[in-house]
Amino acid sequence: MNKIKNRKLNDKEDTYLETLLRPSSWDKYIGQDRIKNNLKIMIEAAKKRKDLPDHLLFYGPQGLGKTTLAHLIAKEMNANLRVTSGVNLEKSGDLIAVLANLEPGDVLFIDETHRINRMIEEILYPAMENRKIHITVGKGPSARMLALDLPPFTLIGATIRINLLSAPLRSRFGAIFGVDYYNTDEIQKIIAQSAKIIGMEISDDATAILAMASRFTPRNANRLLKRVRDVAEVKGKKAIKAEVVNETLRLLEVDSLGLEKWDRRLIETVIRKFNGGPVGLNTLSAVLGEDRGVIEEIHEPFLIKMGLLQKTPSGRIATADAYEHLEIKNVKSKRKAAA
Ligand SMILES: Nc1ncnc2c1ncn2[C@@H]1O[C@H](COP(=O)(O)OP(=O)(O)OP(=O)(O)O)[C@@H](O)[C@H]1O
Ligand SMILES: [Mg+2]
Known part of the structure; x- marks a missing residue:
């Protein structure tokens, strides 16, 4: 079975599948109805005005479809x-170019x-506000500021860490x-849709197990x-049945709730x-050897969503x-109960 575990999709095949699976129309983009x-509405209104939609920002955990929305x-705008x-x-210069x-x-x-970074951000402000960029030409006392007009455009930003975005931006x-x-x-629908695209036959119970382990995330x-x-x-x-899905999850060390080694x-x-906490984020970050921001914005959201971790x-x-999930005896709650 190592053959499977060690098998890395080559980049070409992976990119090909990525493109194939990325929804190319609204009806294939499942969920996120709001x-x-x-x-x-924004796009239709802009079209009617013969204008462009406002600049848009998408934020949220990895793999939930932010890039797909931009595409x-x-x-939709034929742009x-x-x-x-x-x-x-x-x-x-990178941004100006x-x-x-x-x-x-x-x-x-x-x-x-x-x-x-903040310095580059400042170039974005006038670009977003009134479609201008300011460029300094020359050096020293003879330096001049040139304002360059930009064509109408829509900026779409995406981030998994909205807290790091400055207020002005x-x-x-x-x-x-x-x-x-x-x-x-929705995840089951996405799995069924993807399976169809890549020509896989998958049973309902296999889809259900896979959905449970997907962290409610399309990319997963x-x-x-x-x-x-x-x-x-x-x-x-x-045809794919539950047994093959379970075996795959075992091989990948992904458990029934989609937890990976790091989460556990x-x-x-x-x-x-x-002793079950409470433990401060700084302490946790030191013990795990991981940046506190990464723990807070990348690792924790799913564990909190699953009700395995609480932020107090x-x-x-x-x-x-x-x-219960990790099958560890909860001595603390027993003690409490006995008291
Ligand atoms: N609503 C959806 N319906 C069907 N498939 C989806 C949906 N959203 C995302 N996907 C699938 O999940 C993959 C990951 O989505 P995407 O790359 O857009 O996520 P992201 O939010 O940009 O992630 P990251 O934060 O890591 O950049 C897509 O390639 C697509 O196949
Ligand atoms: Mg993305």
């Missing part, structure tokens, strides 16, 4: 999508918006949408589905080292469900 409805919006990321905008190359009506997608977006975890029904659902396909292929199974380590640390003013607490 956001979809708002966007549809869909551009498609070119220019893609960059806060990571790539290191110098002011991107902006100066915009064509009228373009959608500029800046992924990981929180990674843009946030305030320049015309609408801000938080994408949320999907519900079980698709990723697991691809691994399930590998296992089924190696085992020579055509976090909860186990709270339980075993801190005095720190993080592992819930009774967490003890």
